[in-house]
Amino acid sequence: MLPFTLIAAAIALGGLMLPQLIGNPYYFYAGYGVLQYVVIATGWNILGGGAGYTNFGASAFFGGGAYMAALLFKAFDAPLFVQILGAAAAGMLLGVITGYLTLRIQGVYFAIATVALVVMLDTVVQNTEYLGGASGLAVLAAPAPAWFGGQTQYVFCIMLGLACGAVVLARWVEVSWVGRGLRAIKASEPAAEACGVPTLKLKLFACALSGGVMAAAGAPYPTYSAYLDPVSAFNLTIGLNALAMPLIGGTRSWIGPVIGAVLLASVQQIATVTISSEFNILVVGVVLIAFVVAAPEGLLGLVHRSKRKLQPEFGKIDAQTRS
Amino acid sequence: MIALELILNAIATGVALGSIYALMAMGLAITFGILHIPNVAHPAMVVAGAYAVAISNQYGLDPILAGVIWSVPFYVLGRLFYAFYAGSFEARGGGNTLQSLTLFFGASLIIEVALAVAFGTDMRSVNVGYVGHSLQLGLIVLPYRFLVPALVTPAVMLALWLYLVRTPVGLAIRAVAHDERAVSISGLDPFAVKRHAFGIAMALAVIAGAALVITGPIDPFGGRVYIGRVFAIVVLAGMGAIPGVLLAGILIGVAESLVMSFLSPSWATGVAFAILLATLGLKPTGLFGAAR
Amino acid sequence: MSEALLQVRGVAKSFGAIKALGPVDLDLGARERLGIIGPNGSGKTTLINCITGFFRPDRGTIVYKGEDITGEPAYIRARKGLARSFQIPRPFTGMTVLENLLVPMDYCIHASEKTERQRAEAVLQSVGLEGQRDALAETLSQLEQRKLELARALAANPQVLIADEAMAGLSNSEIDDILSLLFALNASGVAVIMIEHIMHAVMRFSQRVICLETGRIIAQAPPAEIVRNPKVQKAYFGEQAAHR
Numbered sequence: 033m034l035p036f037t038l039i040a041a042a043i044a045l046g047g048l049m050l051p052q053l054i055g056n057p058y059y060f061y062a063g064y065g066v067l068q069y070v071v072i073a074t075g076w077n078i079l080g081g082g083a084g085y086t087n088f089g090a091s092a093f094f095g096g097g098a099y100m101a102a103l104l105f106k107a108f109d110a111p112l113f114v115q116i117l118g119a120a121a122a123g124m125l126l127g128v129i130t131g132y133l134t135l136r137i138q139g140v141y142f143a144i145a146t147v148a149l150v151v152m153l154d155t156v157v158q159n160t161e162y163l164g165g166a167s168g169l170a171v172l173a174a175p176a177p178a179w180f181g182g183q184t185q186y187v188f189c190i191m192l193g194l195a196c197g198a199v200v201l202a203r204w205v206e207v208s209w210v211g212r213g214l215r216a217i218k219a220s221e222p223a224a225e226a227c228g229v230p231t232l233k234l235k236l237f238a239c240a241l242s243g244g245v246m247a248a249a250g251a252p253y254p255t256y257s258a259y260l261d262p263v264s265a266f267n268l269t270i271g272l273n274a275l276a277m278p279l280i281g282g283t284r285s286w287i288g289p290v291i292g293a294v295l296l297a298s299v300q301q302i303a304t305v306t307i308s309s310e311f312n313i314l315v316v317g318v319v320l321i322a323f324v325v326a327a328p329e330g331l332l333g334l335v336h337r338s339k340r341k342l343q344p345e346f347g348k349i350d351a352q353t354r355s
Numbered sequence: 356m357i358a359l360e361l362i363l364n365a366i367a368t369g370v371a372l373g374s375i376y377a378l379m380a381m382g383l384a385i386t387f388g389i390l391h392i393p394n395v396a397h398p399a400m401v402v403a404g405a406y407a408v409a410i411s412n413q414y415g416l417d418p419i420l421a422g423v424i425w426s427v428p429f430y431v432l433g434r435l436f437y438a439f440y441a442g443s444f445e446a447r448g449g450g451n452t453l454q455s456l457t458l459f460f461g462a463s464l465i466i467e468v469a470l471a472v473a474f475g476t477d478m479r480s481v482n483v484g485y486v487g488h489s490l491q492l493g494l495i496v497l498p499y500r501f502l503v504p505a506l507v508t509p510a511v512m513l514a515l516w517l518y519l520v521r522t523p524v525g526l527a528i529r530a531v532a533h534d535e536r537a538v539s540i541s542g543l544d545p546f547a548v549k550r551h552a553f554g555i556a557m558a559l560a561v562i563a564g565a566a567l568v569i570t571g572p573i574d575p576f577g578g579r580v581y582i583g584r585v586f587a588i589v590v591l592a593g594m595g596a597i598p599g600v601l602l603a604g605i606l607i608g609v610a611e612s613l614v615m616s617f618l619s620p621s622w623a624t625g626v627a628f629a630i631l632l633a634t635l636g637l638k639p640t641g642l643f644g645a646a647r
Numbered sequence: 648m649s650e651a652l653l654q655v656r657g658v659a660k661s662f663g664a665i666k667a668l669g670p671v672d673l674d675l676g677a678r679e680r681l682g683i684i685g686p687n688g689s690g691k692t693t694l695i696n697c698i699t700g701f702f703r704p705d706r707g708t709i710v711y712k713g714e715d716i717t718g719e720p721a722y723i724r725a726r727k728g729l730a731r732s733f734q735i736p737r738p739f740t741g742m743t744v745l746e747n748l749l750v751p752m753d754y755c756i757h758a759s760e761k762t763e764r765q766r767a768e769a770v771l772q773s774v775g776l777e778g779q780r781d782a783l784a785e786t787l788s789q790l791e792q793r794k795l796e797l798a799r800a801l802a803a804n805p806q807v808l809i810a811d812e813a814m815a816g817l818s819n820s821e822i823d824d825i826l827s828l829l830f831a832l833n834a835s836g837v838a839v840i841m842i843e844h845i846m847h848a849v850m851r852f853s854q855r856v857i858c859l860e861t862g863r864i865i866a867q868a869p870p871a872e873i874v875r876n877p878k879v880q881k882a883y884f885g886e887q888a889a890h891r
Contacts, residue, residue, distance in 0.1 A: 086456045088395075137635045140393045141586075143456050147395070148583040148628045159621045209753035216739045216750045222701065223737035228725040228754035228803060268576075272464055275457060283453075314468045321461040324454050325443040 036203055040196040047192040051185040060188040064256060066297040067191040068249050072270065073277035073289035074198040075245025078205055079127075079238045080275075081283030084218040085139050089146030090246055090274030092153050093123050095265030097247030099157060102169055102254040106162075111174070112190060116251040123247020124240040131239035136232060154266045168261025171254040187256045194252075198245050202286040205241065214238055246274070269313060273297070276320040282332025291331055360494045365616040366609055367495045373608020374505035375570060377601045379563040379581060380588035381511060382556035384600050388589045389532045390549055392440070393456055396463035398578030398585060400557060403466050404429060404564025405573045406474060412481040412568075419507065422565025426558035433557025436462070437550045463578070470575035478572035486569065504566030508601055511562060515555075516597045528552045532595065580624055587631035593644020603642060606630070650713070652677045652838055653729075653807060658697050658707030659862075667693040669862040670707065675807065675840060680833055682853030682870070683842045686882055690862035691842045692734060695809050699731045700724045712806075726755045730805035734812045736792040738784035744771065745780045747795060748802040755803035767802060774798045774828055790821045797828060801837075808832065809840045814848055822848055850874070858882065 051060070072090055079085050087093075097119035104110035104118045130149060134142040158166045176186030205211045213234050216224035225231050254260045273296060281292025296316070303312055327334050379401050386394040404425060411421035444455060485499035519525035527548045531538045535545045567573060587607055592599030611626045634641060653675035660668040668690040675681055685691050696702040698709055700721030708717045716724055725731075739747045748767040756763070771777040774794045779787060787795060793813055800808055810829065814822045826848055833839050843849045849856060850870040858866040858873060860882040866873055873879055 080453065084453055086453045086460075088456075088460055133632050137639075139452050140456070141631070141635065143393070143452075143460075144395065144582060144586050144631075145628065147579065148624060151580055151583070151624045152628075155621045155624060159619070209749075212742070212746060212750050212753060215742055219739040219741060220737040222721075223733060223739065223799075224750065225701070225721045226699065226725055226731050226733070227751035227799060228722050229750065230720075230722045230754070268464070275460065279457060308472075310468050310471045314465060314472065317461045317465040317468065321458055321465070324457050324461070328454055 044193045044196040051180045060184045067195045069293040069297040070195040071198045071249035073293040076274040077278040077289045079242035082214040086143045089149040091266045091270040092149040093246035094250035097250030098253040101251040119251035120244040120248040124244035127239035127243020173255040187252045282330030288332045365612045369609030369612030371501035371505040373605035374508040377604025378508040380585040382559035385556040388594045396459040398581040399463035399466040400560040401564045402578040404561030405568040408565040409479040418565045422562040425561045429561040430554040430558040433554035437553035480572040584627040587627040593641025596643035599643035654710040658704045680854045682849040682856040685859035689859040728806040730800040731809040732796040736796045740785040751803040807838045
């Protein structure tokens with residue numbers, strides 16, 4: 033775990049050099065979008081892949097985080113770091129409440145709750161004048177530190193840091209006792225309980241982590257776009273991508289959401305110029321269903337399966353390194 | 356006296372709307388209530404049905420009649436959809452919940468976006484003689500666009516209930532939910548039974564769509580607000596209980612209506628969901644459900 | 648005679664109109680080998696679920712090591728040393744055999760990763776699964792899965808093991824395999840409650856046998872006597888057998 037963390041930290045710090053090396057802000061603008069989804073997909077997968085609970089309302093957490101950040105800025109002139117922490121806290125709370133209300137019953141109701149959550153938050157924001165209501169809020173953030181050369185470069189580096197942090201967190205969950213407990217719950221909740229796993233508490237913990245990470249992804253958004261409205265905050269595409277990226281990449285490991293996010297977000301960045309956003313959703317939806325039906329383990333699973341076919345021993349070695 | 360008028364109208368509207376919600380939930384009462392398939396795409400299917408009806412109405416067809424006519428192709432679509440779902444999962448020893456839910460969620464998105472691409476995001480409505488007029492009973496003023504669709508529900512519910520209770524096929528549908536193996540031993544194919552049931556659910560969705568579009572204009576993404584409501588109705592009625600669906604719908608409709616009139620419209624979506632959670636917490640078998 | 652390790656008093660459980668378990672009293676001493684028999688539907692698994700915390704009894708108390716655990720959730724009881732295996736094995740699929748054992752160790756014993764692995768290896772050795780260490784749990788044979796089920800219950804160092812039909816569907820030699828495992832376990836200091844239909848196994852293993860029928864205890868005696876008990880014979884074989 034330590035070498036992994038150090039590498040991630042190195043990448044985050046190394047990213048700070050980029051604004052000095054690359055002149056064109058467009059790369060940072062596009063890169064931000066991709067990194068944002070790395071965080072969202074990674075956060076989603078902590079609960080989705082880790083414990084097997086489907087969250088259809090990632091946009092509620094993302095948008096909630098964005099609005100919390102905007103609120104903290106508008107009310108207290110809070111700096112970006114504080115906004116991120118506040119958003120994460122709000123996301124954790126939202127996750128725990130949703131989980132507490134539904135996970136003691138059945139996973140299906142959690143999924144339905146997350147859909148309702150998006151509608152509810154959207155309605156609340158639309159009815160709150162202080163947050164801009166339906167017409168939205170203009171955000172005049174403090175100018176970025178000089179080193180970065182611009183707001184876009186600045187939030188890009190912040191988002192890179194968040195992405196590295198999210199991935200470290202996801203990996204830690206995966207290899208630690210937390211991940212083992214979650215996988216045990218996913219396999220058989222009664223058996224896990226009989227092994228001393230506090231199933232409800234652990235599930236709520238995963239809800240908190242997942243919600244917090246997804247909300248943190250939304251926190252820099254108001255600074256990035258200088259404008260926030262319910263349509264962009266609670267956008268359909270976010271919820272769909274949060275689901276599609278881990279499922280297409282592979283839910284078994286932290287790498288899957290990263291692969292899925294980089295792939296899908298990059299394609300969508302290119303495609304949005306040429307095709308309409310509705311068509312984009314249509315294509316993602318079809319690809320998602322295709323993967324769920326034909327390749328439920330995602331791209332990682334496909335790679336794994338072909339490795340297994342070539343080298344039967346590989347399966348055992350692979351399992352060993354994961355232990 | 357103004358308060359009394361407000362309350363009475365809120366209740367009347369709530370009853371009518373609740374009846375319409377119940378019609379929307381009827382198909383889900385079969386797929387989720389009886390077959391335990393978490394079809395979160397059901398509201399999207401209702402909206403698709405509403406579009407079919409609205410387009411037919413452009414050519415002069417009465418919406419309810421259109422709904423009945425369209426129920427046949429939608430029945431076929433339902434069968435196909437179930438075959439796809441079952442073929443993808445149940446044949447492989449049952450996919451996990453994440454996969455099934457994702458399939459239905461993906462399907463609902465595809466339906467919504469396909470409607471948006473085909474018909475645009477502007478609202479669509481229907482033209483029927485009685486829309487725009489209201490019934491006046493004392494203090495109560497109830498628009499016909501609520502009243503007429505609301506009356507469809509009891510008829511549909513009775514027909515469905517009789518079908519499930521009196522016919523051999525209906526019995527097979529109820530049996531397959533309890534014990535699939537017993538059904539197959541008695542010579543019936545569980546897959547065929549469930550496929551037929553899913554088809555019926557889709558047929559019901561289109562009739563509900565007709566009711567929905569009479570009530571007011573629709574847009575492709577209009578199904579989302581109903582997900583909480585329809586699941587709440589199915590759970591409140593009791594899984595597998597058809598007769599209770601109307602009552603459950605009315606209770607939720609009235610609760611929502613009162614909250615909208617006296618508190619704030621913002622919380623309306625939360626009402627159904629709060630009732631869903633309360634039911635699951637206090638009486639998980641619902642009002643009329645059998646203890647499993 | 649030491650004070651009973653486990654004391655069940657007046658525990659009853661109904662599901663709606665069905666009375667699954669009528670008031671039941673039961674004692675289990677430390678290191679004891681107790682057998683529970685009874686026809687299907689007699690309430691054996693309900694009793695176990697009440698004792699281990701998967702069901703909340705409608706009435707009665709459960710005292711373990713002098714503490715009232717009646718209201719405690721299942722995972723707490725597991726951590727206190729009350730282990731159980733399931734009638735139908737529930738291996739943690741998608742995880743290796745070793746990882747399966749690490750789960751109870753993570754949550755019941757708090758030791759370093761290295762110590763846990765060593766312990767897990769030792770437990771695997773004792774049940775004979777050390778060769779399957781890195782195999783995915785779902786690839787195991789029936790016998791191996793039952794052994795894993797027991798190994799997982801043992802990994803947390805319990806004082807009581809409740810084995811719910813741990814030998815169902817196994818051949819005679821496989822039954823002997825499991826039986827010797829349970830004997831060895833008992834010798835190392837663990838009290839065992841064996842719920843079984845396989846009569847010769849229960850009779851060989853138990854010091855004392857309890858027979859349940861429709862939720863009540865109808866007989867309690869050492870193995871040799873219980874088979875001759877007319878009530879037990881009637882419960883299993885019907886009226887005519889009892890009068891022979």
